[in-house]
Amino acid sequence: MSEDTNYIRIAKAIEYIHQNFKEQPSLSEIAEHIHLSQAHFQRIFTEWAGISPKKFLQYISLEHAKSILKNHKENSVLNATLETGFSSSSRLHDLFIRIEGMTPAEYKNGGESLQINYSFSETIFGSIVIASTAKGICYMAFTENYEDAFSQLKTQFSNAKFVQRQDELQQKAISILQSDHQDLSEIKLHLKGTEFQLKVWESLLKIPMGELTTYGAIAKDIGNHKASRAVGTAIGNNPVAFLIPCHRVIQSSGSFGGYMWGTTRKTAIIGWEGAKTHTSH
Missing domain, CATH: 1.10.10.60 (Homeodomain-like)
Structure with missing residues (x-):
């Protein structure tokens, strides 16, 4: 199966x-x-x-989510790095993701000078479409329909040249969403976003696997504690599912809240990460 x-x-x-x-x-x-x-x-x-x-x-109980938030001083989660997630050599502690934002020209012209490789894969959380430039992963999304997924990808980079090919960058990224992985090399992200969005996405990358934080804590981390609503919008525009872990941001009440790729999938990822992290210690 x-x-x-x-x-x-x-x-x-x-x-x-x-x-x-x-x-x-x-x-x-x-x-x-x-x-x-x-x-x-x-x-x-x-x-x-x-x-x-x-x-x-x-x-995946509400009380567990609340306890995670309660047991961490505000922002302490965001001061950690991904290396503090899994401790086993077969887990994610070797993973490091670096953001490289697109230049203003690339951003403005819809990727006119870019060749974007894309492919489809099955993962433990469902089917995905993943895309990359020569610099890094630029898009990843869960999908139920490949044709719709490709149409959505094209709207992100309206003038780029698209080639259906799974390159090495994609293979490394996909390995994170498959059953086991060792000695992961550096994964780079080549993202299209505003300066504010890039700051929010970088902040998300600091949340260790198995931990949760709030929109308010993200706003504080980027130096604008009143920007919770804008932070929520930026998180909602996250172009790279799972690798940029927007699923680890929940409401201050402990409720998981919404997710671009479905609340059931968010629940599944949070539960899976929490269980995996616990069993690795």
């Missing part, structure tokens, strides 16, 4: 768990909801998450 097919099934279970976590649904209740036997559900869920459904439930 493909990763994408498994995710579709798991997503239905996660959506049910997220909607009913206060009742702490049993394994049989969740399995029945997605029309699988308990044994089959337990097996595919554990294969996907690396942890049991019961443990996963703990990592």
Whole structure:
């Protein structure tokens, strides 16, 4: 069974768990909801998450999100680096992402001088489209339809030349979204955005895997504590799913809030990262 097919099934279970976590649904209740036997559900869920459904439930509860926020002094999360995420050599501690914003000319002309390679892949969180220039990853999005995904990509760089090819930059980035990865090389991002957006996206990169922060904390980190609403807009315009971890920003109440690629997927990623980080220590 493909990763994408498994995710579709798991997503239905996660959506049910997220909607009913206060009742702490049993394994049989969740399995029945997605029309699988308990044994089959337990097996595919554990294969996907690396942890049991019961443990996963703990990592997507509202109280868990609140405890993460409460146990960190404001902005302490943002002073950390990605290296503090996973400790195991097979995890993400070697990963470093550098932003290189497009020049004003590149930004203005819609990428007229750029060749953009793009490809489609299946990941543990569903299908993605990923694109890159010679300088770095410029776009990544979850998608349910490849044709629509490519149309959306073209609107981001209306004058660029597009070539359907998976290059080395894309392969390195995709490895993060696949089951295991070791000795990751530096991943560069070549982004189209305003100065304010780039600051917000850089701030997001400081949030370690398995941790969460708030819009207000991001605003404070970029030196404009009154800009929470503008920060939310910039996060909503994040062009690179998962690598720029906008899914790690939640409401100050502990509620996960919205996500460009669906609240169920955000819930899945937060739970998966929390569980993986916990089991690596």
